[in-house]
Amino acid sequence: MSFDYDLFVIGGGSGGVRAARISAGYGAKVGLAEESRMGGTCVIRGCVPKKLMIFASSAPEAAEEAQDYGWPDATAGEFSWRAFKSKLDTELDRLEAAYARGFESVGGTIYHQRARLVGPHEVELANGKRITAKHILIAVGGRPQLPGIEGxxxxxxxxxxxxxxxxxxxxxxxxxxxxxxxxxxxxxxxxxxxxxxxxxxKVLRGFDHDGRVxxxxxxxxxxxxxxxxxxxxxxxxxxxxxxxxxxxxxxxxxxxxxxxxGRSPYTGGLGLEEVGVKLGPKGEIVVDEWSQTNIPSIYAVGDVTDRVNLTPVAIREGHSFADTLFGNNPRHLDHSLVASAVYTRPHEFASVGMTEDEAIERGRVEVYDARFRPMRSAFAGSDARVMMKLLVDEDSRKVLGCHIFGPEAGELIQLAAIPITMGATKEDFDRTVAVHPTIAEEMVTMRQPTRRHEVHQDGNS
CATH class of the missing domain: 3.50.50.60 (FAD/NAD(P)-binding domain)
Structure with a gap:
């Protein structure tokens, strides 16, 4: 059977665009439909503008700190949302154009309209045009949900x-x-x-208890x-x-x-039920480890599958999909070890691996927990404290989890995630020479556990 495309992607966000671009780079003929703006939630209304707003919101604190460092006249002045918003819009327009240009540069075709499934190998665009594809990938992400109250x-x-x-x-x-x-x-x-x-x-249900506090x-x-x-x-x-x-x-x-x-998978009106694609209790598309649905020609990546709802996960899922289907390099993502960060201020909270409660359920655990006033803010008179926490399996000595509460914790956890993903032991951390003076040096200087958890025969610690 002849198809219009080797792959048709519904959704122009991070996961969909990565899958489409890599697939096209392998020589596949790829089409993509996006009903809103290229870049999706992360680029247009999520990670990117949110992080820029975090930077903007930190200016008053930075000015106050500058006064304590010998700049008595430092002040942030009055914030202008209009000025910031104008520059933000320009940056988002640039990123959107880059997403589109990157895909089109490898021969991809973009349809700026909504699409829905009408068969295992067929989609229908909002203008009524029907397109066939050997493979279909759904990457429409999720949407914020309301609590269901009056008003x-x-x-x-x-x-x-x-x-x-x-x-x-x-x-x-x-x-x-x-x-x-x-x-x-x-x-x-x-x-x-x-x-x-x-x-x-406490906020942040599901995160490590100490970080939540x-x-x-x-x-x-x-x-x-x-x-x-x-x-x-x-x-x-x-x-x-x-x-x-x-x-x-x-x-x-x-x-x-x-x-x-909360957020919900954005699966309404996609024609999934009519085609027979299996959905989960929250409307998420059920897929296997290869991101394949129960319909062999239809796949899904990103938040619409409700696995780990983070942009880098969607990107890695999309890339793995393309490598497997068109790159002759079968691989899939291990969702059990994914780093994440919460961008609060002045300190962020970042984690990779197990929480302390999860580690306790696994077996005997050592907890290394350092808390201290970091040099920079302490000099400025702040009582804010940093937390560095490692969870170590007492038998294998592997580091099961790392949790950081402090300035730029998101930057720190990215680097900590590498050895932990490789299976590093506590002794591997101990052999690493510290960089001084830094906050992160505490990660390799904690010698004695602050507490141990033993699992008894009844399963309780």
Whole structure:
């Protein structure tokens, strides 16, 4: 049977574009449909603009620190959202163009419209045009989800923050995951009176316990009004603002409300059910280790599969897919060891490998935990403390997990992830000569464990 394309990709985000570009580089004829902007969530309304906003929100703190370093007149002045937004839009336009140009330079074809499946080898574009392909890859990502309460349409999702005309004077962030923590940090730093409401007693559920405690404490220390154990039940229009009612009977008024209450796979209206593609309980596309669905010609990568929802994972999945299908190099991604970072300020929290609780379930564990005031901020009079934490299997001596709370922790965890992925032992870390004076030298100078966990016969530690 003759096909229009060897591969057709639905979704122009990080995972889809990587798969499409690498496949085309191997000589495959590739088409791609994107209903919005090339680059997807990460480039247009996620990682990239968020990190730039983190940088912007850090300026007042940097000016204050400069005063303690002998620059008494240093000041950040008044933040201009309009000036920042103009430059941000220009940068995102540049990145979007680069994504499109990179794919088209290897012979790929882009259709700037929505596509849906109409068969195992066929898609239909929004204009009615039908296209056949030997293989179809779905890489449409995920979308923020709302909590399902009355008046929720009055609130924003994270996508909307990049479209704001002005910074709200008083804002409520609902949620306790990394998106909620990061945007509470950003809005607070840009001058908003920021409240964060979360149903739990600590933010970042699922992360290492010690890191959760430190991030929760830091949010309060930088001025975010933390309201833990609290859930909104209704939003009501109140002039130019919004009144929010909570489950404890209280209410409060805000200029804006942002929901950061999770994300869902963006699978609605793709024709998956009609074609027979198996979906999971959250609407995610079920795939095997090769990113293949139950329909042999249809594959999926990225957040739409709800495996590990991080941009570098989607990119690696897409690249592995292309290598396997068109590069004569079968490989797939091990999702069990993926580094991540939460970009709060002044300290970030970054991790790779197991949490302490997960490591305890595995067997006998040594915990190496160093906490100290870093030189730079301590000199400026800050009491902020850094945490370096290694989890070590007492029998094999392998490092099972690493958790860092401190300045540029995301940069540090990337390098720590390399030896841990290679299976490094604690003694491998110990043999490494420290770079002094640095924060990271603590990673190779912790000699004695701060605590040990033994697993008893009943399975309890």
């Amino acid at each position: 929720e349409e009055l609130g924003m999702i994270s996508d909307d923050l990049f479209l704001m005309r002005e910074i709200p004077g008083r804002v409520l962030v609902v949620g306790g995951g990394f998106i909620a923590c990061e945007f509470a940090t950003i809005l607070n730093g840009l001058g908003s009176d920021t409240v964060l409401a979360y149903r739990g007693d 430190l991030v929760t404490e830091q949010l309060g220390e930088i001025g975010v009004d933390l309201r833990l154990g609290l859930t909104p039940t209704r939003l009501e229009k109140d002039g130019d603002g919004v009144t929010v009612r909570f489950d404890d009977g209280s209410c409060d008024r805000f200029d804006a409300v942002m929901f950061a209450t």
